[in-house]
Amino acid sequence: MQKCLLFFVLICSLTACKKEIDFDYNEVAPIVVIEGQVTNEGTDISITKSRSVADSVTRYSLPGAVVTVTGCGASEVIPYDPHTQRYHSAFKGTVGETYRLTVDFEDQHYEGTSTMPAAAPILSTEFLWFEVMGERMVVYEVWATDPLPTERNYYWWRMDRITHHPHFQDKPLTEPYRWSVFDNRGTPPGLLYRDVTCMSERVAEEDEEDNWKRILYEGDSITFRLMSIDRSVYEFLTSLRSGQSGGANPYTNLTGGCLGYFTASSVTRSDTIVFRYSDIKPESTFTSWRTVQ
Amino acid sequence: MTKRLLLPLVFLHMLWNADVCAQTEDTDPVLTDSLQEVTITSHSVQKRVEDVQIGVEKIEVSTLAKMPSLLGEKDILKSIQLLPGIKSENEASGGYQVRGGKSSQNLILLDGATIYNAGHLMGLFSTFNDDALMSASLYKGLLPAQLGGGTASVLELGTRSGNLSNYHYGLTVGLLSAKAVVEGPIQKGRSSFLVAGRRSYLDLFLKATKKYRDNTLYFYDINTRLNFRLSDRDLLSLSLFRGHDNTKLEDVLGMEWGNTKATASWLHTFSDRHDANTHLIYSDFNSDTGIDMLNTYYTLRGYIRHATLHHQQTLSTGHHQLCYGLESTYLRLMSGEWNINLLHQRERRQAWTNALWLNDNWQLNKHWQLSAGLRLRTFSALGGSPYYLLNGRGDIVETINPRGIIKTYADLEPRVSLKWTITPQHILKAGYSRTSQDIHAISGMSMSLPFDRYTMTSNIVKPEQADQVSLGWFGITKGGAYDWSIEGYYKNIRNVYDYRDGKTFYSEIEIERLLLGGKGRAYGLEFCFHKNKGPITGWVSYTLAWSENKVEGISGGRWYTASNDRRHDLAIVGMWQLSPSWDISAVWHYNTGQALTAPSAKYDIDGITFYYYNERNGYRAPANHRLDLSANYTKKGRRTTRIWSFGIYNAYNRKNPFTIRFKNDDKSPTGTIAEQTSLFGIIPSVSFTLKH
Numbered sequence: 001m002q003k004c005l006l007f008f009v010l011i012c013s014l015t016a017c018k019k020e021i022d023f024d025y026n027e028v029a030p031i032v033v034i035e036g037q038v039t040n041e042g043t044d045i046s047i048t049k050s051r052s053v054a055d056s057v058t059r060y061s062l063p064g065a066v067v068t069v070t071g072c073g074a075s076e077v078i079p080y081d082p083h084t085q086r087y088h089s090a091f092k093g094t095v096g097e098t099y100r101l102t103v104d105f106e107d108q109h110y111e112g113t114s115t116m117p118a119a120a121p122i123l124s125t126e127f128l129w130f131e132v133m134g135e136r137m138v139v140y141e142v143w144a145t146d147p148l149p150t151e152r153n154y155y156w157w158r159m160d161r162i163t164h165h166p167h168f169q170d171k172p173l174t175e176p177y178r179w180s181v182f183d184n185r186g187t188p189p190g191l192l193y194r195d196v197t198c199m200s201e202r203v204a205e206e207d208e209e210d211n212w213k214r215i216l217y218e219g220d221s222i223t224f225r226l227m228s229i230d231r232s233v234y235e236f237l238t239s240l241r242s243g244q245s246g247g248a249n250p251y252t253n254l255t256g257g258c259l260g261y262f263t264a265s266s267v268t269r270s271d272t273i274v275f276r277y278s279d280i281k282p283e284s285t286f287t288s289w290r291t292v293q
Numbered sequence: 294m295t296k297r298l299l300l301p302l303v304f305l306h307m308l309w310n311a312d313v314c315a316q317t318e319d320t321d322p323v324l325t326d327s328l329q330e331v332t333i334t335s336h337s338v339q340k341r342v343e344d345v346q347i348g349v350e351k352i353e354v355s356t357l358a359k360m361p362s363l364l365g366e367k368d369i370l371k372s373i374q375l376l377p378g379i380k381s382e383n384e385a386s387g388g389y390q391v392r393g394g395k396s397s398q399n400l401i402l403l404d405g406a407t408i409y410n411a412g413h414l415m416g417l418f419s420t421f422n423d424d425a426l427m428s429a430s431l432y433k434g435l436l437p438a439q440l441g442g443g444t445a446s447v448l449e450l451g452t453r454s455g456n457l458s459n460y461h462y463g464l465t466v467g468l469l470s471a472k473a474v475v476e477g478p479i480q481k482g483r484s485s486f487l488v489a490g491r492r493s494y495l496d497l498f499l500k501a502t503k504k505y506r507d508n509t510l511y512f513y514d515i516n517t518r519l520n521f522r523l524s525d526r527d528l529l530s531l532s533l534f535r536g537h538d539n540t541k542l543e544d545v546l547g548m549e550w551g552n553t554k555a556t557a558s559w560l561h562t563f564s565d566r567h568d569a570n571t572h573l574i575y576s577d578f579n580s581d582t583g584i585d586m587l588n589t590y591y592t593l594r595g596y597i598r599h600a601t602l603h604h605q606q607t608l609s610t611g612h613h614q615l616c617y618g619l620e621s622t623y624l625r626l627m628s629g630e631w632n633i634n635l636l637h638q639r640e641r642r643q644a645w646t647n648a649l650w651l652n653d654n655w656q657l658n659k660h661w662q663l664s665a666g667l668r669l670r671t672f673s674a675l676g677g678s679p680y681y682l683l684n685g686r687g688d689i690v691e692t693i694n695p696r697g698i699i700k701t702y703a704d705l706e707p708r709v710s711l712k713w714t715i716t717p718q719h720i721l722k723a724g725y726s727r728t729s730q731d732i733h734a735i736s737g738m739s740m741s742l743p744f745d746r747y748t749m750t751s752n753i754v755k756p757e758q759a760d761q762v763s764l765g766w767f768g769i770t771k772g773g774a775y776d777w778s779i780e781g782y783y784k785n786i787r788n789v790y791d792y793r794d795g796k797t798f799y800s801e802i803e804i805e806r807l808l809l810g811g812k813g814r815a816y817g818l819e820f821c822f823h824k825n826k827g828p829i830t831g832w833v834s835y836t837l838a839w840s841e842n843k844v845e846g847i848s849g850g851r852w853y854t855a856s857n858d859r860r861h862d863l864a865i866v867g868m869w870q871l872s873p874s875w876d877i878s879a880v881w882h883y884n885t886g887q888a889l890t891a892p893s894a895k896y897d898i899d900g901i902t903f904y905y906y907n908e909r910n911g912y913r914a915p916a917n918h919r920l921d922l923s924a925n926y927t928k929k930g931r932r933t934t935r936i937w938s939f940g941i942y943n944a945y946n947r948k949n950p951f952t953i954r955f956k957n958d959d960k961s962p963t964g965t966i967a968e969q970t971s972l973f974g975i976i977p978s979v980s981f982t983l984k985h
Contacts, residue, residue: 017948017974021915023955023967028893028907035898050894050905053955056964058897130587132545134504139587158899171960174900186636195587235796240903242797245954247890247906248847259896259905289588289634 025053034110034254036069036101036262038093039227040119043069045078045087047105050259058174060085064105071099071264093264095119101254101262110256117228118147119266120155120192125224125273127280130197138204138216138280140196142224142270143287149189154234155226156181156265159196161275162221167212177216181229181237188292192226216275224270233263338773338825345654345664345712347724347763348435348780350376354426359868359878361921361940363417365467365978369429370411370419373448375864375880377780377819377834378433380857383887384917384949384972387412387419390857391433392782393815393840394445395789397734397745398757403450404532406554407442407599409578409734410743413493413512413538420536420552424463424474425489425516427453434761434784435724438652438666438708439605439616444730444759444786452518452532455485460985467980469493470512483522490515509541528560538743550580550743566609574601580743583632592632593799597732597747598625614654616666622646626732628748628804638802643675644749645698646731652708660714668706672731674699674751679803683753687793687806700752704729720767730757733790735798735808748790748804755810759786774826783816791844811844813855831867831878838862847909854910860885877924886914892955892965902957914950915969919943936982946975 030049037044046061067078067087072094078087093099093116102111123143130137146153159178178196187193204215216222229237232253240250254262273279341351352373362368370387373379382388388396401408403421411420428451432440440447453476460477472491479486492513499505514536521529537551554576562568576599583592605618623645630639652666674680680699682691693699710724731750736742750756765780788810792798796807817838824830840855847853861884868878891912892904923940943949948971956966 018968018970019948021953021967021969023891023912023965025891025965026893026908026911028905031894031896031905033896033898048897050896052964053892053895053904054964055895056958056961058902128587132543132586133508141587175902176900179899179901186632186634188635193588195589238797238800240898243906244903247909249906260898283587286587289590 027052032105032108032110032258034101034103034258034260034262036103036112036254036260038069038071038091038099038101038114038116038262038264039267040092040095040116041267043076043078043087043089043091043093045069045101045103047087047103061087062105066102066104068102069099070102072097093266095266097264099262099264103256103258108256108258110254110258112252112254112262114233114253114262114264115230116264117153117230117266119268120144120147120153120226120228122224122226122268122270123191125222125270127198127273127275128283128286129280130283130286136201138198138201139286140198140222140224141286142194142196142226144192144226144268146184146187146190146192147228149184149187153184154181154229154231155183155192156229156233156237156263157194157227158225160223160225161216162223163217164219165217167209167217173213175213177213177222180241181234183234188289191289191292193289218276220275221272222275223272226268226270227263228266229263230265233261233265236261338776338823339769342720342767342769342776342778343712343714345662345722346432346435346437346710347712347722347765348378348433348761348782350379350431350433352376352429352431354423354429356868359876359923359925360866361878361880361923361942363942363973363978364469364976365938365940365980366418366469367423368419369421369423369426369450373429373431375832375834375866375882376431377778377821377836377862378782378817378838379431379446380836380859380862380884382416382857384951386416388416391431391446392761392784392817393813393838393855393857394434394759394784394786395734395736395857397736398443398445398730398759398786400440400443400447400730401450402447403534403554404452404556404558404574405572405601405603406534406556406574406576407578407597408534408536408552408554408576409597409747410550410580410745411536411552412743413514413536415742418469418512420514421450422472422474422489422491422514422516424465424472424491425452425487425518427451434728434759434782435710435726435763436708436728437616437664437710438650438668438706439618441648441650441668441670441706441728442730442732444728444757452516452534453487454518454520454530455487457482457485457520463982463984465980465982468978469495479519479521485520487518488515489517507543509539509547512536512538526562530556530558530560532556532558545586546584548580548582548744550582551578553577567606569604569606571605572601572603574599574603576601582744588634590632590634591799593744594627594630595744595747596625596627599623612656616650616652616654618650620646620648624732624749626747626749628746629798629802631799631802633799640678640802640804642678642749642751644731645673645675647671662712662714664708664710664712666708668708669703670706670729671701671703672729672750672756673701674749680752681803681805683806687796687801687808689803689806702731702750702756704756704758718769718771721765722767723762723764725760725762728759728761730759733757735790735792735804744798746798746804748808751805753805754790754808755788757786757788757790759784761785772826775822775824777822778820780819781817782819784814786813786815789813789842809844811842811847813840813842814852815840815855828870829867831865833866834862834864836862853908854888856888856910858888858910873929874927875924876927877922879923880921881918882921883916883918886916886950888912889914889953891953891967895957895965904955904957914953917947917949919947919949920945932985934982934984936984938978938980938982940978942976942978943973944975948974 035046048059063080076091078089081088098115158176161177374381432447455476463474470493474489476487496511518532541547557573579596601622603620608615627641648670650668706727713721736745761784763782767778769776790808820835823832840858863883865881888910893907894905926937928935951972
């Protein structure tokens with residue numbers, strides 16, 4: 001019997017394959033990309049331009065724009081900070097208020113609005129083992145408070161790691177380790193949670209270069225950021241994710257023909273924890289939504 | 294490369310030069326008449342050419358057994374993709390696209406019952422067991438008035454009747470599945486039965502391993518048909534079908550889907566010129582998927598259920614053959630019932646559809662024949678569950694939940710097909726059809742899946758409607774050794790629905806909030822050349838086609854190339870009866886690569902690189918082509934026949950594109966990697982069949 005299975009698996013593994021192919025891209029002129037965030041921590045705006053498909057250099061925010069944030073009875077021009085190479089101000093948002101971002105850049109006018117939802121304080125974070133098909137997976141579990149359980153709320157989370165592993169000595173990581181969006185449908189009243197499947201034990205042991213960005217290494221510092229966002233930003237991020245495989249550009253809440261988004265959001269952050277295999281808890285200790293409702 | 298091109302040319306040469314050898318099959322004319330169809334024989338070649346209806350393909354089930362197939366699984370849905378105007382969604386899918394339509398615009402009828410997602414293993418193999426099939430006809434959007442419900446095509450399949458005189462059985466064991474068929478008389482000469490079943494056994498191998506024993510992976514299908522000759526004028530038949538797939542990854546992930554249908558048919562013959570056919574039909578398609586992993590608990594269930602009464606009479610008078618009837622269907626459709634952890638939501642609706650039709654097949658004179666008809670269809674969305682009024686963003690403005698009828702759509706659908714017999718060897722045909730469809734599949738991908746969400750026409754969603762015109766020249770040599778056809782078509786389609794930007798199938802339970810409507814058009818030319826007689830038979834088909842869509846918010850609201858647009862499609866099919874024991878066959882299939890959307894720039898959001906897309910479907914994937922071969926060795930004994938079937942799928946190991954993914958790689962000099970995934974290289978197969 002096992003020989004038959006091996007034969008079938010052999011057929012499948014021999015036949016399916018991946019290869020890199022040549023592609024002739026039809027390039028377009030650079031498009032303005034705006035990332036605007038007004039949060040309880042301050043205001044941060046980035047203005048960049050799209051780059052060639054074949055360009056491997058990440059762009060920094062461009063100076064020269066007039067950036068204004070209006071809301072809660074105030075209006076503030078956000079200055080360009082040459083050190084961080086972003087438009088930054090200590091202007092903080094207030095929950096429930098609607099803010100307007102206007103950007104005048106290279107004779108074009110862009111603007112968008114967003115309403116700031118309440119913050120979702122993070123209650124706990126921990127690593128767990130989870131076994132499926134004989135393989136142990138590392139899962140990062142987060143619990144938080146849902147500030148308005150009776151309404152549909154939207155969240156954007158980002159998990160970062162700071163690593164000093166030799167693999168990344170010459171290649172500092174700019175992108176998050178994981179990110180996604182979710183809403184509070186179906187969560188126990190007043191609670192939010194996320195299970196982030198990080199990696200399998202086997203992949204970590206094999207340590208192949210293609211998987212380095214997916215592998216957490218002993219001693220990595222892990223942080224988790226949870227942002228309460230409004231629906232328009234949630235739809236931007238959802239369409240940004242789903243459109244990448246489907247060949248569609250995201251919906252944006254900014255006018256003027258640019259790419260990007262403007263969000264007024266409440267940010268909460270977890271304590272930093274250091275990833276150690278010895279600290280990963282067994283599956284039996286995890287807190288189920290079924291037991292806390 | 295030269296060898297690859299030579300192979301199809303060699304087959305073309307063999308087709309042209311082979312000798313004559315007729316093929317016949319034993320059938321029961323009375324019983325097969327219940328489906329107004331006969332098994333295709335050499336005589337049917339003349340019938341195919343002379344049929345007044347344009348845009349119809351008759352599929353010979355006996356030919357199917359000889360054709361090469363993936364892992365030796367004979368597959369009617371893969372075979373029809375070798376006919377002109379019909380294309381596969383992709384290599385792994387049994388979903389097919391007809392004249393620029395999507396696979397969800399095809400109506401598949403098994404004994405009159407609607408079958409959805411007719412594929413096992415996510416569409417890798419069709420759900421139809423060739424042992425149980427008698428006949429198949431595919432209407433490529435141009436329909437007689439008695440058919441309706443699919444805007445791209447209607448595929449009519451009939452279950453075979455059991456033998457009235459003798460008992461027979463057959464058993465086939467292949468690499469993936471085993472199947473068995475038993476048939477014979479219940480009461481000799483008056484009633485018969487047929488039972489055919491198939492089951493995969495990959496799960497048995499899984500059970501034998503320690504690592505995978507807790508996983509489930511199987512499919513099965515079973516066909517049953519009972520025939521009763523009640524009197525010289527009355528024939529009653531009952532047919533049942535169930536196809537089911539079950540895949541479970543331990544207790545973490547589960548996927549089940551399938552179709553169940555039952556048909557009771559009563560054929561009453563008033564006279565040689567007048568008969569009536571009445572069907573009572575029930576069908577149920579359901580899908581159920583779920584994931585339960587730590588704190589992630591999502592399930593999604595859906596179904597489409599039909600209960601139908603169908604009555605039709607055929608009356609022949611002089612030069613007229615009148616066909617008239619009615620159909621009434623009660624529909625229940627659950628677009629989704631899900632659990633998202635604690636949240637349980639469901640959207641379930643019901644509707645009542647009716648159709649009246651009259652079609653006249655009129656032999657005007659020796660040269661001219663006209664088939665003209667009208668179909669009056671109504672669709673009534675029924676209350677008892679919530680309906681909505683939405684604003685431009687898809688938000689609910691008002692919820693209504695009245696009893697009775699919410700909204701009724703009524704349409705008159707004209708159907709015309711005209712034939713001009715210039716000489717017995719040369720025929721011109723022209724046709725026009727309007728068709729409507731009220732069940733809409735909403736798929737987020739370019740291929741159909743069992744877990745696509747479905748919805749019905751409602752106060753918001755309008756019936757999908759297609760108008761098609763076609764013109765063709767059909768020719769046949771004297772004696773019918775060769776025949777050929779050239780057909781051109783133009784099709785317009787309205788109210789095609791897709792997801793709004795930023796919405797996916799689970800964004801809202803109210804599916805209408807996720808949708809945007811658009812329109813499409815398709816046009817093309819189809820060429821087909823058949824060789825029908827001799828030890829070598831087969832055909833060459835070529836399609837030149839265009840397919841375009843227009844949806845507000847995509848490509849600036851301009852017409853853009855549809856994802857199923859394939860400019861060229863060529864199939865060469867050859868079957869060679871080497872000796873009474875050996876037959877071999879080969880299929881070479883080529884088509885232009887799928888239209889795809891590739892990036893035109895990249896940009897960064899929150900430190901992550903994303904792609905910007907400027908042209909929807911503005912690029913082409915590499916072309917697909919492959920050669921499949923098969924050989925059958927048949928040894929006939931006194932009471933039993935043994936058949937060994939050998940096959941090679943993708944004989945020259947072509948790596949055809951299944952997906953093309955663009956990956957940002959800031960380390961590489963190109964900055965972006967275009968990565969092609971191919972599914973199947975060369976795959977050998979063997980199966981053994983025992984027939985009694």
